[in-house]
Amino acid sequence: MSLPLHYVNVLTGLKGCRVIEDAQALGKIIKKAERPLLVFGPRCIDIDLGGKKAIEYGIELAKALGAATCATAHTKKKLLECGVTPDSAYDAVEIINHLKDPNWKGVKKLGNHDIVMFLGMRTDFGNQGLSTLKHYAPHLKTITLCPYVYPHASFSLANMKADKWKEYLENLVKSLK
Amino acid sequence: MSKGKVKSEEINKTIRAEDNWEPVGPTPMPEISDLRRWDMRLLNTYKPFYAPFCDLCCFCTYGKCDLTGEKKGACGINISGQQGRWALMFSLMGCSAHGAHARHLVDYLIDKYGEDYKIDLGGQVAVEAPHMRTVMGLKPETLGDLRKGIEFVERGIIHGVSATHMGQEGSSLDFESKSLHIGMLDHVVMEVADIAQTIGFKFPTSVAETPLSGLGWGAVDKSKPVVTCVGHNAAVATVMIDQLMKMGIYDQVEVTGICCTAHDNIRYSDKAKIIGPLSKQLFFLRTGIADLVLTDEQCVRCDIPELAKATGSALIATSDKISYGLDDVTHKEVDEIVRMITQEGKQVLIRDVDKAGEVAAKVLPIVAKGRKKEIATKEKATELAKECKQCGLCDRVCPNLLNISDATADVRDGKFEKMADLFAKCVGCGKCEQECPKSIPIITIMQAATAWDTFNIRVGRGPIQDVEIRKVGAPIVLGTIPGIIAIVGCSNYPEEAEEVVEIAEEFAKRKYIVVLSGCAAMAAGMKKDAEGKTIYERFKPDFDAGGVLNVGSCVANAHITGAAMKVANIFAKLPLRANYEVIADYILNRVGAVGLAWGAYSQKAFCIGTGCNRMGIPVVLGPHSAKYRRLYLSRKEEDDWTVMDGRKKELINTEEPSPEHLSIVVESKERAIITMAKLCIRKNDTAQGRQLKLNHYISLYKQHMGTLPDDLQNFVRNDKDIPIVYKKEVAEYLKNVGWKPKPLLTLPTLIGTYESNIPIDAVVK
Numbered sequence: 001m002s003l004p005l006h007y008v009n010v011l012t013g014l015k016g017c018r019v020i021e022d023a024q025a026l027g028k029i030i031k032k033a034e035r036p037l038l039v040f041g042p043r044c045i046d047i048d049l050g051g052k053k054a055i056e057y058g059i060e061l062a063k064a065l066g067a068a069t070c071a072t073a074h075t076k077k078k079l080l081e082c083g084v085t086p087d088s089a090y091d092a093v094e095i096i097n098h099l100k101d102p103n104w105k106g107v108k109k110l111g112n113h114d115i116v117m118f119l120g121m122r123t124d125f126g127n128q129g130l131s132t133l134k135h136y137a138p139h140l141k142t143i144t145l146c147p148y149v150y151p152h153a154s155f156s157l158a159n160m161k162a163d164k165w166k167e168y169l170e171n172l173v174k175s176l177k
Numbered sequence: 178m179s180k181g182k183v184k185s186e187e188i189n190k191t192i193r194a195e196d197n198w199e200p201v202g203p204t205p206m207p208e209i210s211d212l213r214r215w216d217m218r219l220l221n222t223y224k225p226f227y228a229p230f231c232d233l234c235c236f237c238t239y240g241k242c243d244l245t246g247e248k249k250g251a252c253g254i255n256i257s258g259q260q261g262r263w264a265l266m267f268s269l270m271g272c273s274a275h276g277a278h279a280r281h282l283v284d285y286l287i288d289k290y291g292e293d294y295k296i297d298l299g300g301q302v303a304v305e306a307p308h309m310r311t312v313m314g315l316k317p318e319t320l321g322d323l324r325k326g327i328e329f330v331e332r333g334i335i336h337g338v339s340a341t342h343m344g345q346e347g348s349s350l351d352f353e354s355k356s357l358h359i360g361m362l363d364h365v366v367m368e369v370a371d372i373a374q375t376i377g378f379k380f381p382t383s384v385a386e387t388p389l390s391g392l393g394w395g396a397v398d399k400s401k402p403v404v405t406c407v408g409h410n411a412a413v414a415t416v417m418i419d420q421l422m423k424m425g426i427y428d429q430v431e432v433t434g435i436c437c438t439a440h441d442n443i444r445y446s447d448k449a450k451i452i453g454p455l456s457k458q459l460f461f462l463r464t465g466i467a468d469l470v471l472t473d474e475q476c477v478r479c480d481i482p483e484l485a486k487a488t489g490s491a492l493i494a495t496s497d498k499i500s501y502g503l504d505d506v507t508h509k510e511v512d513e514i515v516r517m518i519t520q521e522g523k524q525v526l527i528r529d530v531d532k533a534g535e536v537a538a539k540v541l542p543i544v545a546k547g548r549k550k551e552i553a554t555k556e557k558a559t560e561l562a563k564e565c566k567q568c569g570l571c572d573r574v575c576p577n578l579l580n581i582s583d584a585t586a587d588v589r590d591g592k593f594e595k596m597a598d599l600f601a602k603c604v605g606c607g608k609c610e611q612e613c614p615k616s617i618p619i620i621t622i623m624q625a626a627t628a629w630d631t632f633n634i635r636v637g638r639g640p641i642q643d644v645e646i647r648k649v650g651a652p653i654v655l656g657t658i659p660g661i662i663a664i665v666g667c668s669n670y671p672e673e674a675e676e677v678v679e680i681a682e683e684f685a686k687r688k689y690i691v692v693l694s695g696c697a698a699m700a701a702g703m704k705k706d707a708e709g710k711t712i713y714e715r716f717k718p719d720f721d722a723g724g725v726l727n728v729g730s731c732v733a734n735a736h737i738t739g740a741a742m743k744v745a746n747i748f749a750k751l752p753l754r755a756n757y758e759v760i761a762d763y764i765l766n767r768v769g770a771v772g773l774a775w776g777a778y779s780q781k782a783f784c785i786g787t788g789c790n791r792m793g794i795p796v797v798l799g800p801h802s803a804k805y806r807r808l809y810l811s812r813k814e815e816d817d818w819t820v821m822d823g824r825k826k827e828l829i830n831t832e833e834p835s836p837e838h839l840s841i842v843v844e845s846k847e848r849a850i851i852t853m854a855k856l857c858i859r860k861n862d863t864a865q866g867r868q869l870k871l872n873h874y875i876s877l878y879k880q881h882m883g884t885l886p887d888d889l890q891n892f893v894r895n896d897k898d899i900p901i902v903y904k905k906e907v908a909e910y911l912k913n914v915g916w917k918p919k920p921l922l923t924l925p926t927l928i929g930t931y932e933s934n935i936p937i938d939a940v941v942k
């Protein structure tokens with residue numbers, strides 16, 4: 001079990017995430033989704049990866065995959081500025097609360113999602129939300145796209161520095177196209 | 178719930194049932210399950226949302242038990258039950274902290290003044306104890322009556338604790354109901370504590386415009402002898418201040434405090450000063466500016482003896498709740514204790530309030546003599562940071578996920594901007610230093626980075642006045658004052674504490690009533706405008722539209738929730754007496770009050786919030802509070818929003834999720850503002866009131882999200898609700914989403930939507 005970057009998120013339990021070191025491999029998992037959802041958290045607004053914001057990678061990824069999107073916190077405004085209208089604008093715990101229900105209609109009203117990706121949340125807050133899904137939403141898989149180990153996710157990236165993360169996201173988007 | 182004859186007689190005697198100030202309502206001195214049906218009704222709409230912190234339970238020797246998936250523990254409990262149990266335990270811890278605090282104050286004051294000492298909160302506060310009246314059915318008249326309140330709560334706590342034992346309660350909903358009950362009791366004991374100290378220590382009451390006091394670590398004159406009180410119980414400090422006056426040296430010393438004791442110190446004497454909230458405890462004590470540290474109870478660091486030793490500050494612990502393993506010298510003569518502290522350099526425990534106060538005053542000038550208090554200079558800080566090898570271990574342990582290594586690297590190069598920013602966001606835990614393999618004193622380095630500024634805070638004013646309630650009752654219930662925004666709780670902020678100021682100011686400018694308490698009230702004072710004024714100097718201190726007021730320490734929170742009860746009583750003329758369900762229902766449906774605990778960290782804050790929830794007040798929490806692991810959320814589109822129209826006695830599906838949640842965590846300040854504006858919406862709003870509330874909701878949503886709210890259709894009942902400024906675009910939006918007018922109500926209530934002994938007529942006045 002890899003340790004999370006922030007020790008506040010250390011797992012007290014047996015059921016932890018699988019760290020996927022290789023972007024292509026993660027791409028393969030994601031591609032299996034029938035109704036993927038990408039949840040944007042507010043930290044992706046400001047994170048700059050060599051002139052490109054993290055949120056832009058999220059947008060590219062959602063587009064490449066045709067994933068539904070959910071803007072949490074105040075990310076909706078930034079997405080609109082980037083020319084993307086999110087499919088929904090719930091707050092983080094609200095979307096998670098919906099996702100718990102296997103019969104929920106989903107943000108596009110086509111049924112609940114089967115793979116949910118998260119990008120740009122505080123790691124402690126995000127890991128708590130992922131715990132909810134781990135315990136109460138066995139019908140879906142969760143994937144985190146930030147450069148930190150998220151023990152409560154189904155699949156997580158490893159802890160990595162910004163340049164490696166940029167490379168990872170680029171490869172991931174490529175693998176989805 | 179029927180009670181046995183003996184029990185009923187006991188209750189009647191305790192509350193003096195024969196006093197006919199109001200008829201005794203249905204639930205005098207309720208036991209832990211007496212309001213269970215109300216809870217279940219709330220929990221049906223606002224379901225518990227759990228985010229387990231741990232997958233395991235390790236409560237008994239059967240464990241550890243893995244509770245993931247469908248698995249149950251060896252005792253049969255499942256993960257939800259276990260989370261509910263945590264929620265109950267948190268509530269119990271919080272309520273017990275306030276309860277024991279209240280017990281200490283009341284016992285001390287009864288000892289001093291006798292149990293017949295009268296409660297008098299001044300000419301402007303006739304409804305002296307809305308919580309005691311509503312929950313217990315007792316109108317307290319004396320200190321002895323306040324003690325009855327504590328005894329009642331103590332009984333509830335024992336029952337609550339018993340349910341957490343393994344092999345007892347297992348249902349998450351029942352754990353939640355019990356937790357809500359304990360939350361309700363918490364507001365009773367907070368009220369008791371604040372009334373007791375207000376009458377016992379003669380704090381200001383029945384005045385809105387209390388004086389301003391100094392605030393901030395820069396406000397302290399360190400050339401004088403400095404005593405710093407840490408904690409929540411000002412009993413000892415009041416005696417110490419009296420003694421300093423008697424000695425004729427009060428103006429030659431600095432009485433300072435951190436956390437709520439500081440709030441209560443300035444209520445006792447506005448010459449006292451507040452250093453800041455809890456998050457600055459370690460930082461300030463590390464400076465060694467305090468010649469004497471006086472600890473009492475709650476939110477006090479466990480390592481103060483060590484810290485004091487390191488800086489050469491003297492230490493007196495004054496509470497049996499925090500004894501630190503020190504020698505208990507309570508039985509010794511004052512002069513002997515003074516000698517032990519000043520000559521032997523001993524840290525001591527004194528459990529007698531009067532003795533501790535006297536000793537503190539006497540040792541202060543002596544221990545201060547010749548002490549050097551040097552704040553780290555920039556040169557010194559640069560020197561200290563030199564050793565940093567950029568390993569990043571500090572970053573990994575920071576509970577606020579801060580980037581410490583970058584800031585330290587900058588300091589190495591003589592640049593302090595990042596360190597100043599770090600300090601502003603630091604919650605003061607000291608874990609970074611502890612982890613550092615090079616033992617770099619990061620907290621000391623922060624001394625060189627922060628501005629040593631002086632601010633002002635308005636002295637806590639205690640209860641809201643009845644006359645203020647009379648004035649604002651109608652506008653609040655009709656919605657023309659858009660809401661009461663209570664900004665409360667601790668300082669575990671996700672970003673700069675300044676966010677609290679920004680949020681408070683946003684609502685004050687929009688003419689909400691902004692009420693603050695505790696560490697949040699301190700944080701709110703720590704920002705000045707271009708003219709050098711803090712929020713307390715820019716806005717009027719009235720409980721009225723656009724007012725910004727500080728009620729006082731954490732226990733004064735009971736006055737904020739009490740104000741909502743008073744609206745039901747003074748404005749709507751509903752009897753409070755033992756009438757909890759009706760009053761809570763009134764608040765839920767008609768009083769647009771919402772709490773914000775942006776930096777909540779303690780079990781007390783959890784319990785206060787839970788008590789708010791039971792009485793129908795929603796609470797918004799900052800991201801750290803996800804670690805409380807329990808929220809109460811609805812699902813707006815899926816849930817049933819049927820209420821009873823109290824006048825027509827018809828069930829009506831309003832389709833309106835108001836208030837949408839009872840307890841929610843949000844991640845950003847922007848989202849908090851939007852959510853709070855929305856949570857002020859109530860079913861009872863008149864068209865004019867709803868227009869105003871929607872006006873704010875829309876304008877804030879547009880400002881932070883860039884569009885009209887995507888759930889606007891839920892809150893527009895008919896055309897008259899649409900704010901005029903947005904008329905055209907809202908009409909167009911509603912058309913696009915297929916909005917239809919909703920049924921109108923004359924008097925919304927949940928009574929009648931679930932099985933209850935309360936007749937619907939009880940809510941109609």
Ligand code: SF4
Binds near residue numbers: 238240250
């Ligand atoms: S209380 Fe129950 S779940 Fe917890 S350790 Fe004991 S048997 Fe296991």
Ligand code: SF4
Binds near residue numbers: 576
């Ligand atoms: S003291 Fe401040 S900077 Fe250091 S770990 Fe704690 S919160 Fe982070």
Ligand code: SF4
Binds near residue numbers: 565567568570612617
């Ligand atoms: S732990 Fe110490 S040495 Fe390592 S980066 Fe932080 S301050 Fe520098």
